[in-house]
Amino acid sequence: MTRARRPLFVKYFVTMFAAVAVPLMLGAMSEAWFAYRDQWRYLNEVLQVEARSTASRMQTFIDGISDQLGWVVQSPWTANEDDRRRIDALRLLQQVPAVVSVNLIDQAGIERVFVSRMRLNRIGRGIDMSEDPAVIGARAGGVWYGPVQYRHDSEPYMRIAVAGKRPVAGIVIADINLKLIRDVIAAIRIGDTGHAFIIDDSGRLIAHPDISLVLRGNAASGDFEGLKAAVSAANGSAVVTTGDDGKPVVALAVRASNVGWTVIAQQPIFEAFESIRWALWRSLALIAIGAVVACTLAYWLAHRMSGPIKHLETGVERIGMGHFDHRIAIHSGDELEQLAARFNEMAEELGISQQKSERITRLKQFLAPQVAELIETSNQRLLDEQRDVVAIFGDLRGFTACSVRAAPDSIMALLREYYEAVGAVTTRHRATLIRFAGDGVMVLVNAPVACENPAQLGVRLAIDMQAAVQALVANWRARGYAIGFGIGAAIGPATVGTVGYEGRLDYTAIGNVVNLASRLCDAADDAQILLDPVMARQVNDDFALTRLAKRAFKGFDDAMDIFAVAHSPVAMRDVAAPLQPATTKCRRVAGPGAIAQRIPCLEQSGA
Amino acid sequence: MAWPVAAQSQEATKRYHILWFSTQSLPDPFLDGFREGMRARGYVEGKNLTFELHYAPGDPAGLRQAISELRRGNIDLAVSSGPATRAMTEVTEVPVLFALSGDPVELGIVKSLGQPGGNFTGSTFLSLELAGKRVELLKDIFPKLRRLAVLSNTNHPGEQSEWRATREACRELEITPVYVPFAGPREVEAALGAAANARADALLVFPDATTMVHRSRIAQFAIDQHLPSMFGWSEYCEAGGLASYGANQRATYFSLAAYADRILRGERPADLPVVQPTKFEFVVNLRTARLLGIELDESSVLFRTNRVIE
Structure with missing residues (x-):
């Protein structure tokens, strides 16, 4: 028998666990996905806002300088006003900290005034600057922005040139220290550590909250070129890339139109997704808790399902092993409890039936097996009835005389051998041994178990019994006991039934036939079997009989013929195969007054 | 929330040792500016910071003895004020912050203003x-x-x-x-x-x-x-x-403390560009x-x- 309990438990467990855990995980996962998407959108917006704000601040810074420069090129150049212009330029320096020096160029492109924070001022007609790209650029577009250069290989500078509305107003060129843009962007914080910075088209860093990065000059440019390329390629939306500090960031680029610089706003990815990371951890914790709960629940349920089944199985196994008093205790209140109740009922029935068979076994020690069988199987009192029976009496000759002389132990041993032999023969022929009485024995055929052709069976039984006892007799005689054995048998109607009183009942037959058989037994010599005429007539064809002289018996009015069964080979053969010749003579069973019975010999029931 | 506490306690246990070299004399407004800058960055003298002051008024050569002590190994940072730097060009063992009126490239202590490349960095007043x-x-x-x-x-x-x-x-x-x-x-x-x-x-x-x-x-x-x-x-x-x-000298020394802070936190002077004043x-x-x-x-x-x- 294969053990199927684990698989059932596992099946239940897995199913129930999945039923709870899978929806939970799906829920958490979809929540995480949506949270991620929302966070990404939010980041995109935040970075865009910050980048635009930075770009606009930067543009305001640059435009502010351009506007201030515009003040000094409002009126046309006239002779002898260089000193007034110088004051204008000095005021400009005072007003705009980022301006390091100012060149004022007249309409001819000649430098007229130069003032500086570091170098000596110059006044009056100076060098011709008409070929300077700043002058050309300003004349062409009104405002000209020069390239970013690192002075001393460190500080970022650029030149801005502004032309007056009319060419006669000339041009102003200012040197701008871009370090001051830092003040504009330093305050911009994206989250805790995110920031914005500005680079030009060639990847030169112009402004960064960490000014030392800017001051590294061209050396740091390479680090930013790759970042700028990656972020610019995203065309205004946020991308994940490697930031300026070599760590992964979410970055977004916005281009400032006037100067052609790019503002990059970035936030470390670790920080950018911090909120959803917490959400993710929360979800994971929920999943873990859910899984534990699901696990516990599934285990409990699966155990509740498979536990009783296991209980049932072991219970049934025990019952199967014969423990009919075992009861399966299941109180699950469901079909399993009902099933257990059914098994319990079954065990009870099995117990009762076992008790019955045990009782039969015990009864068989005292009753003829057939009687015991009948008592149990019919489960009612054997009905008293009138029927044709064969009564067979056997009796040991000379036993009384022997028993007086011999030792009691020897007598009892002798009797035991005798009873065993008689009992064996009776059982073999399925006859009913009514009683032993000392050295006598009474056997009934056809009651209470009916059989086919009782007369023939009776004769065969008598022959076998005689043969069995004679085998003993020879032995006994050899030991010095002068004992013989005679049998008388008669057939006829008798009343059969139980007699006695409550607690002590006997099955017996009453009628002339019993008396007659007893008388015939008395009359029989050692080794002789005597039959009454009725019986003799019935078995005449099957057995060799010898008619003896008429004889009168006590209690019988007329003398009657009696017959002795000859010791014939037929009889010997019948010992080996007792039932063989009987079948053909069935129709001759019933005698006058007998209850017609065609029932075949009852098979022993309850086998 | 154990991290900040741990970090604090670590900072508290670590006491930085700074040597100050100057050719001025006490009272020293530059030292005051630098101290102010360090205080602004959370350093407390006697708790996580100690100064060791070496003065040789007007005579950089007078500092040589003290400078040789830099080799003893437990110094986190040396700060040289003005001409004192001149006496320290040979120092390689510890990071040196300078505040110089002259050109540090000419003096040979940095490769360029943008990338000092050695153990010196600081400010030049131009x-x-x-x-x-x-x-x-x-x-x-x-x-x-x-x-x-x-x-x-x-x-x-x-x-x-x-x-x-x-x-x-x-x-x-x-x-x-x-x-x-x-x-x-x-x-x-x-x-x-x-x-x-x-x-x-x-x-x-x-x-x-x-x-x-x-x-x-x-x-x-x-x-x-x-x-x-x-x-x-x-x-x-x-x-x-x-x-x-x-x-502004005092402002320069005050901002020099920012570099001191970064160096104490582990940054290399070689990567910190020499700062030039923006405002005169x-x-x-x-x-x-x-x-x-x-x-x-x-x-x-x-x-x-x-x-x-x-």
Whole structure:
């Protein structure tokens, strides 16, 4: 028998666990996905806002300088006003900290005034600057922005040139220290550590909250070129890339139109997704808790399902092993409890039936097996009835005389051998041994178990019994006991039934036939079997009989013929195969007054 | 939330040891500026910071003994103020922060301003570039200037470059410079005597530790001699000098603390660019101007000042 309990438990467990855990995980996962998407959108917006704000601040810074420069090129150049212009330029320096020096160029492109924070001022007609790209650029577009250069290989500078509305107003060129843009962007914080910075088209860093990065000059440019390329390629939306500090960031680029610089706003990815990371951890914790709960629940349920089944199985196994008093205790209140109740009922029935068979076994020690069988199987009192029976009496000759002389132990041993032999023969022929009485024995055929052709069976039984006892007799005689054995048998109607009183009942037959058989037994010599005429007539064809002289018996009015069964080979053969010749003579069973019975010999029931 | 506590306790247990080298003398306004900067960044002296001060007024060579102690190994940072740096060029064991008026590239302690590349970084005041500008401003204040006494400590590194720049400016502005050199604090009085005999219209004093230490004496000398005076740092002006033009020293030392902080946190001086001042202060002492009888033309000079001392 294969053990199927684990698989059932596992099946239940897995199913129930999945039923709870899978929806939970799906829920958490979809929540995480949506949270991620929302966070990404939010980041995109935040970075865009910050980048635009930075770009606009930067543009305001640059435009502010351009506007201030515009003040000094409002009126046309006239002779002898260089000193007034110088004051204008000095005021400009005072007003705009980022301006390091100012060149004022007249309409001819000649430098007229130069003032500086570091170098000596110059006044009056100076060098011709008409070929300077700043002058050309300003004349062409009104405002000209020069390239970013690192002075001393460190500080970022650029030149801005502004032309007056009319060419006669000339041009102003200012040197701008871009370090001051830092003040504009330093305050911009994206989250805790995110920031914005500005680079030009060639990847030169112009402004960064960490000014030392800017001051590294061209050396740091390479680090930013790759970042700028990656972020610019995203065309205004946020991308994940490697930031300026070599760590992964979410970055977004916005281009400032006037100067052609790019503002990059970035936030470390670790920080950018911090909120959803917490959400993710929360979800994971929920999943873990859910899984534990699901696990516990599934285990409990699966155990509740498979536990009783296991209980049932072991219970049934025990019952199967014969423990009919075992009861399966299941109180699950469901079909399993009902099933257990059914098994319990079954065990009870099995117990009762076992008790019955045990009782039969015990009864068989005292009753003829057939009687015991009948008592149990019919489960009612054997009905008293009138029927044709064969009564067979056997009796040991000379036993009384022997028993007086011999030792009691020897007598009892002798009797035991005798009873065993008689009992064996009776059982073999399925006859009913009514009683032993000392050295006598009474056997009934056809009651209470009916059989086919009782007369023939009776004769065969008598022959076998005689043969069995004679085998003993020879032995006994050899030991010095002068004992013989005679049998008388008669057939006829008798009343059969139980007699006695409550607690002590006997099955017996009453009628002339019993008396007659007893008388015939008395009359029989050692080794002789005597039959009454009725019986003799019935078995005449099957057995060799010898008619003896008429004889009168006590209690019988007329003398009657009696017959002795000859010791014939037929009889010997019948010992080996007792039932063989009987079948053909069935129709001759019933005698006058007998209850017609065609029932075949009852098979022993309850086998 | 165990991290910040752990970090705090770690900071608390670690006590940084900074050596301060200076050719000035106490009281030291630069040290005060630096200390202020360190305090602003959360350093507390005696708790997580200790200073060891080494002064050799006006004599960088006097620091050699102390500098050799840098090799003993438990120093986190050395800060050299002004000319003291000159004595430290050989130091390689510890990071050195400097605040220099001259050019650190010329001095050979950094490869370039953008990428120092060694164990030195700090600030340069670009005094050299401003030398000419001071002459010009002095002329703007005192247009009658024709003969200018230039007081210079020859012990100061880069002094010759500064004198050269000054000479060039004087030529362009048609001024005759009178060089009044002196070597070390002991010669200050003699130098002042020489300046008094130079028949100059005005006095230009190169910014330097020695003149800084004797700034009150020099300023008073200028007033006494009726000489309009020009200095490099506003501290001179506060002491009675007529005018000064240059970077704010105290602010520079204050911001130097930012680099000190970064280096203590583990950054390499090689990666920290040398800082140049962005803002130059033009300070005028009107009290002195009145004492000298100088009428400062409101339209041409005073509007250019960053600060006026009244």
